[in-house]
Amino acid sequence: MALFTEQLFADHLTLPYPEAAVVGDAYFAAPVPDLPLRLRIDFAPTIYAGRYDGLRLRIVHLDQGPVDTLVLRFADHGAFDTRDRRNGYKQGQGEYGTITDWTRSEHPPWAGISVTRLRAAIDQYVRLWIPGAPPVRTGPPSGIAPAPHQRTSATRAR
Secondary structure (H helix, E strand, C coil), rough: CCCCHHHHHHHHHHCCCCEEEEEEEEEEEEECCCEEEEEEEEEECCCCCEEEEEEEEEEECCCEEEEEEEEEEHHHHHHHHHHHHHHHCCCCCCCCEEEEEECCCCCCCCCCCCHHHHHHHHHHHHHHCCCCCCCCCCCCCCCCCCCHCCCCCHHHHH
């Protein structure tokens, strides 16, 4: 099963970098095109083939190679809290906070992901390493209504 990487980055994470592309299962970007630093994001593997527990971010210098690597674990950023509660997954169990590409499905393995905290962490990391990078929007992706308990007073007034 495909990880639907392009869909994750284009439709859900919606990172604001002017020069970016998905190649295979990795996202590459030049957050500030004039600087020699690039961002690469892919899925962080676990000890099990085809199971991933987060996003691995890398800063790469065009001449000097890799500069830094950070793993943003899905569990640490609440990415699958709703799914894990619904399915009864507990911390320490293999399925908790992970996705797999073992099954055949027309739906991405990360369906239902909450990206707000992941986006904020990506923004903090990129802006630390790449001065002048555009800020990442940290609210819900456009076109997705907030959950009823997250509605603002302006939304309730309608």
